[in-house]
Amino acid sequence: MFENEMNLNFLSLSENESFARIAVAAFVAQLDPTLEEINEVKTAVSEAVTNSIIHGYPHTNGFIYLNCKIKGDRMELAISDQGCGILDIKEAKQPLFTTRPDLERSGMGFTIMESFVDEIQVESAEGNGTTVRLIKRFKTAKRAIHSGV
Numbered sequence: 001m002f003e004n005e006m007n008l009n010f011l012s013l014s015e016n017e018s019f020a021r022i023a024v025a026a027f028v029a030q031l032d033p034t035l036e037e038i039n040e041v042k043t044a045v046s047e048a049v050t051n052s053i054i055h056g057y058p059h060t061n062g063f064i065y066l067n068c069k070i071k072g073d074r075m076e077l078a079i080s081d082q083g084c085g086i087l088d089i090k091e092a093k094q095p096l097f098t099t100r101p102d103l104e105r106s107g108m109g110f111t112i113m114e115s116f117v118d119e120i121q122v123e124s125a126e127g128n129g130t131t132v133r134l135i136k137r138f139k140t141a142k143r144a145i146h147s148g149v
Contacts, residue, residue: 002072005068008066011062012062012064013061025041027070031075032138034139041116043112044134066079077133079132093114119135
């Protein structure tokens with residue numbers, strides 16, 4: 001089975017959200033994804049990183065850690081912070097729920113992520129940060145892996 005892995009860490013600045021999105025898209029490009037699949041990955045990464053920036057570190061900057069693995073035909077992506085954590089994950093995953101209405105946040109981050117990946121897992125502890133794991137399978141990956149692309 002084809003495997004590859006990368007790690008990034010960066011400050012929780014809004015300017016770094018696009019960097020993370022493009023870095024993950026470039027990394028998974030080796031699986032020869034469709035344009036639709038690339039856009040789905042970029043959107044899910046944007047939502048997860050933005051959540052860490054806005055909610056994980058609401059009054060300070062900290063680091064966001066990104067680990068992306070390719071295993072066969074799928075991407076396994078973990079986006080972590082060491083911020084304030086999520087008090088109630090089930091509530092946070094509800095559409096339209098936000099802890100930052102002052103910033104006019106829509107509360108749709110987890111809903112959007114869930115619509116673009118095959119699996120999402122959230123681990124969090126109050127005061128100790130959050131890890132969002134996203135798993136996505138690529139329809140075109142087998143062709144890319146077998147052809148050496």
